[in-house]
Amino acid sequence: MSRRSLRPCDRPVSRAAAAAGFTLLELAVVLFIIGLTLTLVAPHVGGLRGMRLKSEVRRLAGRIAFVSDKAAADKLVMRLTFDLDSNRYFVSQLDPYAAMPTFVPDSQAGAAPIMLPRGVRLRDVTVENSGTLMRGIISCHFYPEGYVDATVIHLDDEWGEVFTLAIDPLTGRVAIARGEYNATARRRAGR
Numbered sequence: 001m002s003r004r005s006l007r008p009c010d011r012p013v014s015r016a017a018a019a020a021g022f023t024l025l026e027l028a029v030v031l032f033i034i035g036l037t038l039t040l041v042a043p044h045v046g047g048l049r050g051m052r053l054k055s056e057v058r059r060l061a062g063r064i065a066f067v068s069d070k071a072a073a074d075k076l077v078m079r080l081t082f083d084l085d086s087n088r089y090f091v092s093q094l095d096p097y098a099a100m101p102t103f104v105p106d107s108q109a110g111a112a113p114i115m116l117p118r119g120v121r122l123r124d125v126t127v128e129n130s131g132t133l134m135r136g137i138i139s140c141h142f143y144p145e146g147y148v149d150a151t152v153i154h155l156d157d158e159w160g161e162v163f164t165l166a167i168d169p170l171t172g173r174v175a176i177a178r179g180e181y182n183a184t185a186r187r188r189a190g191r
Contacts, residue, residue, distance in 0.1 A: 053157040056120045060089070060153070061165055061174045063114070067091055068172030070108075071142035078142040079103055082125045082153070084135050088115045089122070096144070116155075123154040123162070128169065140167065148172045152181060 064080065070093075071078040077094040090113035091106040105111075116122065126132040127140045128150035140149040150169040156162045164181035165174050 050157065050159070050161050052117055053120050053155060053161055053163060056116055057155055057163045057165065057176060059114070060155070061176055063089075063091070064165070064167060064172075064174045068142050068146075068148060068167075071144055072146045072172075075144040077144065078106070079139045080142070081137060081139040082122055082133075083137050084122050084125065084133060085137075086115070087121050088113050090114070119158045121156060123156045125154075126152040142172060146170075146172060154180070 067078045067080055070076065075097075077096055079092045079094070080089060081092065082089045091111055092103040093106050094101050094103045124132055124134045125138050125140075127138055130138055130149075140151040142148050148167050148169050151167040153165040153167075154162055155165070162179055164177045164179065166177070166181055167174055
């Protein structure tokens with residue numbers, strides 16, 4: 001074999017040099033897998049977006065049910081107060097049989113004021129005979145006989161999704177609906 005000079009393309013390639021790069025086929029396979037994963041995951045990402053709002057709606061509905069039951073069981077007047085400027089709500093109670101009845105914060109375990117998380121807000125609250133507020137403080141009362149001030153609460157998130165909670169004045173039960181709910185229009189329609 002004659003010794004001739006090796007051109008750059010004729011030089012032997014070491015294993016380390018050959019393993020340093022990716023082939024076009026390997027890149028295509030990786031891109032295909034990434035695309036397939038995004039296709040499967042993307043529909044669920046939109047659902048995660050509204051999870052925080054749904055969670056807070058359920059949390060508030062649970063608090064309302066608890067307050068309604070406690071008012072009837074303990075023969076107290078319970079007050080659920082919404083601070084729309086601070087985006088929070090809290091519970092206080094009044095013993096109507098006390099010598100000097102006055103509302104005091106509910107000191108029961110788990111009754112601490114609830115601050116809504118970032119991205120979820122109390123948009124407005126309507127309480128019968130008090131009107132609708134979008135700012136300030138408004139309260140609804142739960143009575144020992146099981147009655148409640150008729151109340152409609154709208155919560156929304158940063159993406160514009162709205163949930164409505166409506167408290168039935170006779171039973172204290174909460175109805176939850178996705179979207180807008182206008183209590184006045186529904187009452188006029190006789191529903």
